Amino acid sequence: MAEAYDVQEVERRWQARWRDEGTYEVENDDPRPPFYVLCMYPYPSGPAHMGHVRNYTFGDLNVRYRTMQGHGVLSPIGFDSFGLPAENAAIKQGVHPREFTDARIAELKASLTRLGAVYDWRREVRSHDPAYIHWTQWIFLRLLEAGLAYRKQAPVNWCPGCQTVLANEQVLADGTCERSGDLVVKRDLVQWFFRITQYADQLLDDLDSLDWPERVKVMQRNWIGRSEGAEFDLMAGDPSGKEIAIRVFTTRPDTSFGMTYVVLAPEHPLVPDLTTAGQRAAVDEFVARVSTESDIERQSTEGMLDKRGVFTGSYATNPFNRQQVPIYLADYVLMGYGTGAIMAVPGEDQRDWDFAQAYDLPIIPTVQRPEGWDGEAYTGDGVIINSQWLNGLTKADAIVKSIDWLEAEGIGERKVNYRLRDWLLSRQRFWGCPIPIVYCPDHGAVPVPDADLPIVAPDDVEFRPPGESPLQYHQGFLQTVCPRCGKPATRETDTMDTFVDSSWYFLRFTDPWNTEVPFDPAMAAHWLPVDQYIGGIEHAILHLMYARFFTKALADLGVAPPELREPFGRLFTQGMIRMDGSKMSKSKGNLVAPEQYFSTVGADALRLFHLFVGPPADDVDWTEETDKVIDGAARYLARVWRLAMGEVEAVEMPEATAPPGPPGSLERATHQLISRVSDDYARWSYNTAVAACMEFTNLLYKHVQAGTERASVKFAVDSLLLLLAPMVPHVTAELWERRHPGEHIHQRPWPTFDVERAAALTATMVVQVNGKVRDRMEVDARIGPDEMERMALASAKVQATLDGRTPRKVVTRPPKLVNLVV
RNA sequence: GCCCGGAUGGCGGAACGGUAGACGCGAAGGUCUCAAACACCUUUGUCCGAAAGGGCGUGCGGGUUCGAGUCCCGCUCCGGGCACCA
Numbered sequence: 079m080a081e082a083y084d085v086q087e088v089e090r091r092w093q094a095r096w097r098d099e100g101t102y103e104v105e106n107d108d109p110r111p112p113f114y115v116l117c118m119y120p121y122p123s124g125p126a127h128m129g130h131v132r133n134y135t136f137g138d139l140n141v142r143y144r145t146m147q148g149h150g151v152l153s154p155i156g157f158d159s160f161g162l163p164a165e166n167a168a169i170k171q172g173v174h175p176r177e178f179t180d181a182r183i184a185e186l187k188a189s190l191t192r193l194g195a196v197y198d199w200r201r202e203v204r205s206h207d208p209a210y211i212h213w214t215q216w217i218f219l220r221l222l223e224a225g226l227a228y229r230k231q232a233p234v235n236w237c238p239g240c241q242t243v244l245a246n247e248q249v250l251a252d253g254t255c256e257r258s259g260d261l262v263v264k265r266d267l268v269q270w271f272f273r274i275t276q277y278a279d280q281l282l283d284d285l286d287s288l289d290w291p292e293r294v295k296v297m298q299r300n301w302i303g304r305s306e307g308a309e310f311d312l313m314a315g316d317p318s319g320k321e322i323a324i325r326v327f328t329t330r331p332d333t334s335f336g337m338t339y340v341v342l343a344p345e346h347p348l349v350p351d352l353t354t355a356g357q358r359a360a361v362d363e364f365v366a367r368v369s370t371e372s373d374i375e376r377q378s379t380e381g382m383l384d385k386r387g388v389f390t391g392s393y394a395t396n397p398f399n400r401q402q403v404p405i406y407l408a409d410y411v412l413m414g415y416g417t418g419a420i421m422a423v424p425g426e427d428q429r430d431w432d433f434a435q436a437y438d439l440p441i442i443p444t445v446q447r448p449e450g451w452d453g454e455a456y457t458g459d460g461v462i463i464n465s466q467w468l469n470g471l472t473k474a475d476a477i478v479k480s481i482d483w484l485e486a487e488g489i490g491e492r493k494v495n496y497r498l499r500d501w502l503l504s505r506q507r508f509w510g511c512p513i514p515i516v517y518c519p520d521h522g523a524v525p526v527p528d529a530d531l532p533i534v535a536p537d538d539v540e541f542r543p544p545g546e547s548p549l550q551y552h553q554g555f556l557q558t559v560c561p562r563c564g565k566p567a568t569r570e571t572d573t574m575d576t577f578v579d580s581s582w583y584f585l586r587f588t589d590p591w592n593t594e595v596p597f598d599p600a601m602a603a604h605w606l607p608v609d610q611y612i613g614g615i616e617h618a619i620l621h622l623m624y625a626r627f628f629t630k631a632l633a634d635l636g637v638a639p640p641e642l643r644e645p646f647g648r649l650f651t652q653g654m655i656r657m658d659g660s661k662m663s664k665s666k667g668n669l670v671a672p673e674q675y676f677s678t679v680g681a682d683a684l685r686l687f688h689l690f691v692g693p694p695a696d697d698v699d700w701t702e703e704t705d706k707v708i709d710g711a712a713r714y715l716a717r718v719w720r721l722a723m724g725e726v727e728a729v730e731m732p733e734a735t736a737p738p739g740p741p742g743s744l745e746r747a748t749h750q751l752i753s754r755v756s757d758d759y760a761r762w763s764y765n766t767a768v769a770a771c772m773e774f775t776n777l778l779y780k781h782v783q784a785g786t787e788r789a790s791v792k793f794a795v796d797s798l799l800l801l802l803a804p805m806v807p808h809v810t811a812e813l814w815e816r817r818h819p820g821e822h823i824h825q826r827p828w829p830t831f832d833v834e835r836a837a838a839l840t841a842t843m844v845v846q847v848n849g850k851v852r853d854r855m856e857v858d859a860r861i862g863p864d865e866m867e868r869m870a871l872a873s874a875k876v877q878a879t880l881d882g883r884t885p886r887k888v889v890t891r892p893p894k895l896v897n898l899v900v
Numbered sequence: 901g902c903c904c905g906g907a908u909g910g911c912g913g914a915a916c917g918g919u920a921g922a923c924g925c926g927a928a929g930g931u932c933u934c935a936a937a938c939a940c941c942u943u944u945g946u947c948c949g950a951a952a953g954g955g956c957g958u959g960c961g962g963g964u965u966c967g968a969g970u971c972c973c974g975c976u977c978c979g980g981g982c983a984c985c986a
Contacts, residue, residue, distance in 0.1 A: 292905095293905070293980085293981080296903070296981085297903095297904085297980095297981060297982080300902095300903070300904095300982055301982080305986085307986080326986085328986060341986090409984085410986095411985095411986075412985070415985045417986095421986085422986085423986090428984095429986080430986085496985090497985055615980085615981095618981085690923080691912060692912060698912090701911085701912090703911065703925060704925095706926075707925055709925090711924090716939095717939095720939090765912095765924095766913095766922085768924090769913090769914070769922065769923035770922090773923060776923090842919070844918075846919090846966085846967075848967085849918090849965095851919055854919065889966050889967075894919085895918050895967090897966055899966045
């Protein structure tokens with residue numbers, strides 16, 4: 079290992095200085111143009127892991143780079159400190175979750191400091207801080223008033239072993255609980271929801287305006303799942319002859335003439351009315367069986383189709399052709415999407431086709447198949463057939479005409495449906511933000527008055543192994559009075575999903591001291607949208623969708639600035655760190671602790687490794703070779719150190735060593751480096767920026783060893799240090815101060831280059847014959863096409879290849895390329 | 901099944917349609933040293949060749965172009981997301 083300087087001492091000293099001098103603290107009235115850099119605030123699980131290091135290296139680099147560019151940079155951080163692990167630790171070890179969490183936060187903060195990441199620590203936010211709980215609850219109440227929070231009964235994942243509801247993410251692929259291993263069942267409970275679906279259209283449309291990775295936008299679009307179509311009524315008779323309207327949703331009203339049956343979800347409220355006496359036993363048996371199935375079973379494509387549906391005994395009328403069609407129930411129709419009922423068109427839908435085959439139902443094609451079609455259901459485009467007044471139209475025209483007809487007849491209309499569901503925020507957990515609601519026997523769910531906020535969970539609770547929320551048994555917390563009538567009432571004991579906390583923390587950072595409102599809209603308007611948001615791809619859907627929803631809702635409520643439609647203007651998602659093909663994580667036990675590198679090669683070397691190993695967006699494979707690459711990074715920094723400290727001496731170079739270049743060439747190379755590296759920073763190509771610096775360092779060594787004049791070397795080294803400063807902040811700060819006493823490199827402006835002086839004087843001209851390289855020659859960079867052709871033809875190698883032939887075409891791209899075509 | 905990515909030396913990776921393999925790791929040789937470590941220098945896609953030089957090379961098959969790792973068409977494999985969404 080290279081040890082040119084005391085890495086530990088230097089890094090510790092600069093970290094202390096940045097903290098003590100408040101180098102990266104910024105005021106809200108800072109006169110410099112504002113720039114907001116934010117990394118997704120971490121869940122505090124203890125000392126940083128490699129994923130954190132990678133994330134915060136990119137973040138810190140941006141903070142320092144933008145600062146050098148002259149911005150007043152807001153660089154805040156906080157901790158997403160509510161969550162399950164702390165509660166599990168409490169159950170297992172008997173520590174209060176807050177104590178446990180605060181200890182983990184202290185560890186993570188220490189890691190971040192040792193990494194050299196700089197923040198305005200005065201703005202630190204923690205989800206579990208009563209001041210933060212206060213405003214999370216306050217926001218909940220505003221959303222409730224606006225009708226954006228509501229209560230309803232919903233099927234949730236219930237783990238019988240843990241006696242609690244689980245989030246979807248906590249249910250494993252085989253339908254069991256990740257903690258107890260019990261089979262998770264569906265249970266109907268009354269839960270709180272946020273009406274995110276009200277913003278479905280905006281959440282979809284506004285994606286276009288964002289500078290985000292395309293794949294994240296695609297994931298969000300798919301998640302929202304907008305589909306356009308029509309909704310209309312089918313009339314059916316119940317067994318007594320009474321008329322019943324069944325509402326169906328379809329994206330293909332053009333195929334309505336091909337409807338040969340109707341399917342309802344087993345939970346559909348009309349099922350009892352539509353079931354005939356003769357079919358009652360079969361229907362009851364089917365509905366009962368489906369209700370005990372888990373989502374996993376129900377949504378599997380396996381299983382006999384003929385056991386997955388049942389005939390109700392009733393018929394409905396297809397309004398298009400007045401035909402009677404049978405009404406079935408099937409588990410593949412979901413109550414939660416559309417109307418919970420569909421018209422089945424087996425000719426143009428594969429699931430309907432399969433079901434029709436299994437139940438021997440007729441299939442009528444309504445779209446002309448292309449020549450040679452031998453598939454089953456046909457979903458492509460084509461001319462409409464078998465459809466009376468729609469015949470001969472294209473699919474698109476037929477959709478329009480059929481909906482117009484439904485509207486004219488008054489039986490249906492145009493309708494847009496979304497896959498997106500409302501956000502279930504209730505959690506039967508202790509370690510989360512309490513939902514500020516009181517249940518009164520007379521007044522029902524009553525909001526806690528603003529003046530009584532925050533509602534904070536008591537400390538004297540007992541955590542018991544089943545994992546049930548102890549709040550339910552804490553009489554002091556549970557028993558209260560109704561804010562409206564003063565009679566005895568009980569508190570809501572559920573807490574909020576931790577995604578609620580992370581949906582507005584970036585707003586709080588702009589004004590974390592505010593005690594009147596969550597934040598001053600003017601402060602939010604000054605800093606937001608976040609100029610550069612950085613985080614893992616795993617948050618591509620939920621966190622980013624929820625935060626976008628909160629921002630829009632709060633803006634509409636006047637809590638946030640009304641013109642703020644999006645929280646994160648530019649997003650970068652970094653790759654994962656993998657080991658043996660799977661993600662590096664605590665649960666897999668394949669963590670590599672950053673601390674061991676901080677204590678040996680140092681933070682700068684580890685940062686440099688992360689920047690150099692490959693494109694930031696790509697995954698990193700951690701292998702046996704990785705330590706050697708990290709050592710290589712440390713070796714490089716030691717090389718820079720010796721260079722900058724004047725410890726590299728002019729030497730008698732071996733004959734074989736290439737001369738470094740003519741006088742003035744080092745200045746030129748320096749201007750070129752500034753140009754190149756600045757460009758790489760702008761496009762997040764840090765791996766090539768590092769490579770360029772390394773290449774330049776190699777060149778500089780040659781110059782110094784060859785005795786190139788001092789002034790050029792000084793300019794070259796200073797420029798190199800400035801370009802490296804955001805990447806390896808400690809060593810560059812130390813070297814700069816030693817070279818320029820009293821100056822601070824991180825307060826220097828970003829270096830600029832002179833276009834004239836960066837321009838190359840000579841170029842390597844490649845001569846091709848029929849596209850194959852035959853010769854290369856050094857030429858004046860201002861060479862013209864004619865001269866290029868003349869020189870190319872003068873080449874002996876080229877003449878040998880031409881073998882007497884005359885080029886019939888000459889392509890020139892001055893000054894780098896000539897292609898002779900024969 | 902549908903929707904995104906990706907495939908380049910022994911390895912990580914570079915390459916506005918214009919010198920494929922920058923930079924680093926590893927490997928080989930050398931200088932320094934009593935020796936080692938460190939450091940410094942050189943070489944390093946592959947095949948033929950003593951060399952000069954030449955052939956072949958960016959997952960596979962076609963195409964466009966003076967010229968293709970890059971663009972187009974058709975595949976293969978790998979990774980990710982969504983998955984009875986009507």
